Amino acid sequence: MGRAHPSIAFLLLLFFCFLVSTLVALSDSRRQDPLLPLPNANPLRFSADGSPFKIALFADLHYGENAWTDWGPAQDDGSDRVMSAVLDAEDPDFVIYLGDVITANNLPITNASLYWDRALSLTRNKGKPWSTVFGNHDDALFEWPSEWFSATGIPQVNCPSANVPFSGDTDCSFKGTTRIDLISTEIKNNVLSRTTRGPNTLWPSVSNYVLQVSSYKDPMLPVVFFYFLDSGGGSYPEVVSKAQAKWFQRQSQGINPNASIPEVIFWHIPSRAYQKVAPVPTTQIHTPCVGSINKEKVAPQVSEWGIMDILASRASVKVPKHHIHLSSGVDDDLEPRVAVFAGHNHGLDWCCPYKSLWLCFARHTGYGGYGNWPRGSRIISIDEQPFSITSWIRMEDGTEHSHVVLTP
Numbered sequence: 453m454g455r456a457h458p459s460i461a462f463l464l465l466l467f468f469c470f471l472v473s474t475l476v477a478l479s480d481s482r483r484q485d486p487l488l489p490l491p492n493a494n495p496l497r498f499s500a501d502g503s504p505f506k507i508a509l510f511a512d513l514h515y516g517e518n519a520w521t522d523w524g525p526a527q528d529d530g531s532d533r534v535m536s537a538v539l540d541a542e543d544p545d546f547v548i549y550l551g552d553v554i555t556a557n558n559l560p561i562t563n564a565s566l567y568w569d570r571a572l573s574l575t576r577n578k579g580k581p582w583s584t585v586f587g588n589h590d591d592a593l594f595e596w597p598s599e600w601f602s603a604t605g606i607p608q609v610n611c612p613s614a615n616v617p618f619s620g621d622t623d624c625s626f627k628g629t630t631r632i633d634l635i636s637t638e639i640k641n642n643v644l645s646r647t648t649r650g651p652n653t654l655w656p657s658v659s660n661y662v663l664q665v666s667s668y669k670d671p672m673l674p675v676v677f678f679y680f681l682d683s684g685g686g687s688y689p690e691v692v693s694k695a696q697a698k699w700f701q702r703q704s705q706g707i708n709p710n711a712s713i714p715e716v717i718f719w720h721i722p723s724r725a726y727q728k729v730a731p732v733p734t735t736q737i738h739t740p741c742v743g744s745i746n747k748e749k750v751a752p753q754v755s756e757w758g759i760m761d762i763l764a765s766r767a768s769v770k771v772p773k774h775h776i777h778l779s780s781g782v783d784d785d786l787e788p789r790v791a792v793f794a795g796h797n798h799g800l801d802w803c804c805p806y807k808s809l810w811l812c813f814a815r816h817t818g819y820g821g822y823g824n825w826p827r828g829s830r831i832i833s834i835d836e837q838p839f840s841i842t843s844w845i846r847m848e849d850g851t852e853h854s855h856v857v858l859t860p
């Protein structure tokens with residue numbers, strides 16, 4: 453074997469350098485998540501009459517549960533009724549679907565968007581804008597009920613896309629519908645949807661985005677930012693990843709560098725910090741926590757990759773101590789500028805302070821999902837001038853309770 457010709461060696465060296473520089477450039481571009489552009493073309497806005505901007509949280513609807521029984525579809529009718537009652541009683545400006553919109557592990561159909569869309573239709577029919585964030589059940593694979601394999605056999609399954617009895621052919625599918633498919637279908641078919649598909653670099657999490665609520669005086673003047681984070685589950689672990697935390701940090705620094713504009717966070721699965729402030733399960737909820745049901749342990753994300761530290765550090769504005777009316781559990785020299793809202797635990801509906809934040813559970817809205825506690829919806833009411841956030845729970849039967857002020 454002779455030695456390589458010098459010019460061939462040089463060419464090989466050139467090619468190697470090119471390869472290395474291309475790989476470096478590629479990895480750089482992957483590291484640099486673009487900030488998500490704000491939808492300023494059509495921002496959410498406070499109204500000129502000074503009325504608060506009111507949000508209804510619809511959490512854990514779990515549409516499509518046990519669709520092959522009488523019980524499942526009856527649950528979905530119940531969820532329709534709860535949302536109608538809340539929309540009529542509160543007339544919110546905006547609705548947030550806080551994950552577990554569907555129970556995908558019970559949906560043997562090719563396109564779970566049919567069930568997803570049914571949940572949205574209640575809000576759409578009222579002409580209200582909304583946004584959605586994913587929960588752990590929304591893109592889950594179909595779970596074959598073991599009783600189907602007993603002596604009685606596999607029941608007749610209705611696959612709504614074709615609306616024909618299960619025949620074992622392509623009318624049914626057991627693969628689940630991906631997060632990308634669900635979010636894309638929602639956005640494509642709904643002008644009222646403010647849901648946004650987050651940066652691809654945060655994959656496999658998808659529902660990561662920010663919405664601005666603008667002043668009635670100026671559509672470009674932000675009053676509050678809503679952040680939505682995909683807390684996983686279903687097709688990947690139940691976490692808010694380091695990449696998501698970093699994305700939030702860059703995004704919030706970019707559009708709100710002094711944290712002077714309050715930020716409200718929405719995700720489905722509570723972070724591990726919820727465990728630290730949780731009242732002992734099944735005991736009374738005492739001040740400074742506010743709520744009405746405390747029936748189970750917090751079921752948190754599986755690990756913590758920095759998002760809570762970043763959120764806590766966002767509340768950087770110092771205010772005189774006497775302006776803080778929260779008695780304990782809150783850093784007295786920090787003004788709470790951030791509140792976090794989660795679903796997932798159907799047997800919890802409290803808000804508790806944590807460091808400079810408030811951590812709140814929604815209220816189980818759907819008749820699907822475990823638990824028989826009466827259904828309702830957490831309402832968030834934001835005043836622009838002077839700025840304040842208050843919250844309460846509106847029940848299906850029209851009653852309301854658990855009023856809490858989340859700002860000084």
Ligand SMILES: [Zn+2]
Pocket residue numbers: 512514552796797821
């Ligand atoms: Zn749930």
